Amino acid sequence: MAIGKKTKNGILIKNSIDSKQKHIALKVDTLSIGYQHKKQKTFIAKDINFSLAKGELAAIVGVNGIGKSTLLRTLGNVQAKLSGKILINNRELTSFNPLELATKISVVLTEPIASKNLTVLEIIALGRQPYTNWIGKLTATDKDKINQAMQMIGIANLKTKKCYELSDGQLQKVMIARALAQDTAIILLDEPTSHLDLYHKIHILKLLRSIAHDTHKSILYTTHEINAAIQLCDKMLVLEQNKSTFNTPCNLIKENIFKHLFPSDTITFDSQTGLFKVNK
Amino acid sequence: MPSKTYKLLFLLLLLALVLCLAINISLGSVTIPLKDTISSIFGGNIANKSWEYIIWNYRIPKAFTAILVGGGLSISGLLMQTLFRNPLAGPFVLGISSGASLGAALLIMGSAIFSGLFSFSFINDIGLVVAASLGSSLVLLLVITVASKVKDTMALLIIGLMFGSITGAIVSVLSYFSSAEKLQRYMYWSFGSVGDLTWKQVGILFTIISIGIVLSIKSTKALNSFLLGENYAQSLGIAIKKNRYIIIIATGLIAGSITAFAGPIAFVGLAVPHLTRLLFNTTDHKILIPAVFIYGAILLLVCDIVAQIPNSTGILPINAITSIIGAPIVIWLLVKKQKMVF
Numbered sequence: 001m002a003i004g005k006k007t008k009n010g011i012l013i014k015n016s017i018d019s020k021q022k023h024i025a026l027k028v029d030t031l032s033i034g035y036q037h038k039k040q041k042t043f044i045a046k047d048i049n050f051s052l053a054k055g056e057l058a059a060i061v062g063v064n065g066i067g068k069s070t071l072l073r074t075l076g077n078v079q080a081k082l083s084g085k086i087l088i089n090n091r092e093l094t095s096f097n098p099l100e101l102a103t104k105i106s107v108v109l110t111e112p113i114a115s116k117n118l119t120v121l122e123i124i125a126l127g128r129q130p131y132t133n134w135i136g137k138l139t140a141t142d143k144d145k146i147n148q149a150m151q152m153i154g155i156a157n158l159k160t161k162k163c164y165e166l167s168d169g170q171l172q173k174v175m176i177a178r179a180l181a182q183d184t185a186i187i188l189l190d191e192p193t194s195h196l197d198l199y200h201k202i203h204i205l206k207l208l209r210s211i212a213h214d215t216h217k218s219i220l221y222t223t224h225e226i227n228a229a230i231q232l233c234d235k236m237l238v239l240e241q242n243k244s245t246f247n248t249p250c251n252l253i254k255e256n257i258f259k260h261l262f263p264s265d266t267i268t269f270d271s272q273t274g275l276f277k278v279n280k
Numbered sequence: 281m282p283s284k285t286y287k288l289l290f291l292l293l294l295l296a297l298v299l300c301l302a303i304n305i306s307l308g309s310v311t312i313p314l315k316d317t318i319s320s321i322f323g324g325n326i327a328n329k330s331w332e333y334i335i336w337n338y339r340i341p342k343a344f345t346a347i348l349v350g351g352g353l354s355i356s357g358l359l360m361q362t363l364f365r366n367p368l369a370g371p372f373v374l375g376i377s378s379g380a381s382l383g384a385a386l387l388i389m390g391s392a393i394f395s396g397l398f399s400f401s402f403i404n405d406i407g408l409v410v411a412a413s414l415g416s417s418l419v420l421l422l423v424i425t426v427a428s429k430v431k432d433t434m435a436l437l438i439i440g441l442m443f444g445s446i447t448g449a450i451v452s453v454l455s456y457f458s459s460a461e462k463l464q465r466y467m468y469w470s471f472g473s474v475g476d477l478t479w480k481q482v483g484i485l486f487t488i489i490s491i492g493i494v495l496s497i498k499s500t501k502a503l504n505s506f507l508l509g510e511n512y513a514q515s516l517g518i519a520i521k522k523n524r525y526i527i528i529i530a531t532g533l534i535a536g537s538i539t540a541f542a543g544p545i546a547f548v549g550l551a552v553p554h555l556t557r558l559l560f561n562t563t564d565h566k567i568l569i570p571a572v573f574i575y576g577a578i579l580l581l582v583c584d585i586v587a588q589i590p591n592s593t594g595i596l597p598i599n600a601i602t603s604i605i606g607a608p609i610v611i612w613l614l615v616k617k618q619k620m621v622f
Contacts, residue, residue, distance in 0.1 A: 078511045102517030114365040115507035118563050129505055130517040135566055136501045182516070 024090075025186055025218040026052040026075070031084035033067055033074045041082050044070050048084070050237055050246035054185070055216040057209045058246075059229035062239030063262065068222040069110065069190050071239070075220070076107040076188045088186065102130035106182035108175045108189040116164040120174050123163065124149055127181035149181040152207065168195035176204065180211070189221035201225065205232050226258070230274050249274070286567055289560060293574045297347075300581040304343045307588050309595070310334055338475070341482045343581065345474040348482070349542050350580025351573035352489045354556075355496055356531040357549030358572045362503045362565070363527050364437045370550035371535035374436075374528065375419045375443035380539040381470065382447040383415020384408055388466045389458035408469060409481070409540045416536035419443050424528060471597030472543035474584055485541050492534035496569055499526055503565040545580075545599055547606025552576040554613050579605075 028051070034044040045067035052058055060068045073079045075086060077093055086093040088104055096104065106127070113123070127149070128142040138146070150156040153173045163171065172195050179187050189208075193201040205225075209232050212219045223229055229236055230249040237246045238257050245257050252258060258269040258276070267276050306317045312335065316326040320335045356371035364373065372378070387407060426439050455463050477485070496503075502523035505513035514520050538545070556572045557563070580598075583605060587596040 073511075076515060078514065098514060098519050099517035102515060105515070107512070107515045109511055111509060111511065113507070113512065114509040115563060117557065118507055122563055123508070126505055126508060126512075126516060129501055132501070134498070134501070136504060136564075 023054045024051045025054050025088070026220070027085070027087040027090070028075070029085040029087070031071075031074070031086060032082040033070045034082050036080065036082060043082060045239060045244065046242070048237075048239075048244045050235075050244075052186075052218045052220055052235070054218055055212055056234040057212040057219045057232065058221075058235040058237060059226075059233045060220065060222045060237045060239065061224070061226050061229060061261075066239045066241070068239060072107075072188050072190045072220070072222050073109070076105055076109075077101060078107065078109070099130055102182070102184075104184055105186045105188060106179040106184040108172075108179050108187075108192050110190045110194075113163065113171075113175075116162070118163050120150075120155060120158045120161050120163070120166070121146070123174055124178045124181050127178040127183075130182065145183055146181050149177040152180060152211070153177040153204070169197065169200060172196060173200075173204070176208075185217055187217055187219045189219070191223060192221055193223070193225065202228060202232075205229075209233075226261075227275050230258075286560065286562075290571065290574075293571065293578070297574055297578050297581075300578050300585070301343055301347070304346065304581045304585055305335065305339045307585060308334070308339055309588070337479070341477050341479055342475045342584070344482050345477050345485065345542065346580045346584045347577040348485055348489050349474055349538050349545060350548055350552075350576040350578070350583075352492065352534045352538050352576075353545060353549040354552035354572045354576025354579075355493060355569060356534040357551075358553040358556075358565070358568060359496055359499075359503070359527050359531050360549070361553055362506050363524065363531075364434070365506070365509070366434075366437060367554070368550070369437065370547075371531060372444070372544070372549070374423050374440040374531065375447065376416045376532060376535045377539055377544040378444040378447035378451075379416040379419025380412040380536065381415070381451055381544060382419070383411040383413070383540075384469050385451040385454050385466055386415070387411035388469070389454040389462045412469075412540035413536060415447075416539055417532065419447065420528070420532040420536065424525065469543050470599070472545045472599035472602075473595075474542050474580070474598055475595070477541060481541060485537055488537040489534050492530045492537075493569070493573070495526055495530035495533075496565075499523055499530070500565045500569065503527070504563070507563055543599065545602055547602050547610070548576055548580060548583075551606045551609045551613075552579055555579075555609065558613075 028048055031048040032043055032046045033048070035042045048071065060071060062068055070079070074081050075093075088096065088101075093101070124146050125138060125142070128138060128145060129136060131142060132138060147156070150159065153176055155170065155173050155177055158166065158170060158174070166174065172192060176189065176192055179189065187208075192208075193204050196204060205228055208219050208221070211217055212234070230253070233249060235246060236249055236252055237244060238252060238261065240261065245252065245255070247255070247257075253271050253274055256271070259271075261269070262276070266279055268279055269276050305321070306312070306314050310331070312328075312331045316328070316331055317335060320326050320332050321340075326332055353371055357369070360369040360371055360373055361367060363369075423436070423440055423443060426436070430436060430439070455466065458466075502513065502518045505516045505518050506523075508516075510520050535549070552575050553568070553572055556568060556575045559575070560567055560571055562568065580602070583598060583601040586605075587598050587601045
């Protein structure tokens, strides 16, 4: 802060910009996503911009096929971006080696896990892999984190169950617990609550919210539960054809973003209550 | 499962291995009293010098080969099942066996076709080993080249099977045009055998398999995370492509060298990983790799014992025994236990 001592105001502004930049965990700049086959690029979404701060819970919403999952998978380095920048702590995503990245970002994907023979404990323990030694021996810290994650999600009683004995909803909780055990600053979840009942849906989302706020993790998830997202998220990214908007739910309502998200003859958005309603 | 139980199971498996090894060495076409067998193994003098020769230069190398072949094939089966996330994958899905068969077939039966170019008048066993190794490495090399082009592991599995079909077709064509005598020779090789290896050959086999096992053990974490799927494995910090290569190379070294020396031996690589998972009830490769090796070694020693019993002067083809024992095990796993999950 040696420079800019001219006015008190000037210093204040500079400080606030600095501290803001420090707290950005994930920054996305003019990002284009999609698939590349040889030289043929198929764009799914273009020009996505947003910054996710530390300790924020954010949802990605939009109609089917708009690129929610593709965006999340691109941010998680599961698939390659087509152009633009993804910055993790101000460093380009692709410049991390896999192991470094595994301590920064954890993911919960929609794809089923390969082996149905794994037990719940084994799945969650795999979340500690970036931290274990060459043969994967769990230390006391690792075991603590595993137990903590299971307690938080409320699946400690399932511990010894095999994966093929679980319901879809239970499995979803297990995968979320695995991501928590990985203990990363950024957690990306692709439709993490799609198989859960209403109570557990809200329970998990509230849990994610408190984890984000209490442990200063940045959590980003895709969802079709827009009503819940509006009520629980700090920020929302609304993907539309050729356009994306990132803001707090309140501001998004003010900007009338939700009004045109779905065809208005079927569903309308009530900006008074902040809820979508069915037109009968 | 607590680590105490694992230790107990390992102890039991090792005891079973020693027992099978002892029975295996004491049986054979020549009847040697158990007392003399034991004293010969521990360096004592025995009355009949030819007995000592048989034990040291035939039975013990054969038993060691059985251990290496059984254990090695089982480990490569485990690697393939995890890599391809397919409970039906075995060491030969990458076309390793068919490659070796092609090499052997070209040497034995193709000599008539290539006689103008090379002289194959000396088709000895070493030549056969070299040809089979070359064949399996060549097919494996092709598969690896293709592997770098496809991202999907399932595609790789199918490509391996297709390579198997192509080489199988070439072998068929060769056998159609070859003489009965040469065809018989090829058939003998394809029956499989853990005998006939000199100490030197056992040494070579041991070295190559050891390298393969070291590579597998070093891939323990990658293998464990592959159980979640490749995308999850990557998110856990595993370099997917590199580890896929290492695992393929390890399988190639193990299964390729075994097929070259002992012929294509069926079912061991497919069945043993499933049996081991049933016994240990774990998916952790840290436990599975050593357990699968010992289990596979025991199974092949038993198969070899069975191969010797019915006719005390002759030996049944080992490949027939492993299939007769192995195929029902796979069916039993599927029907009764529903445990073909991996």
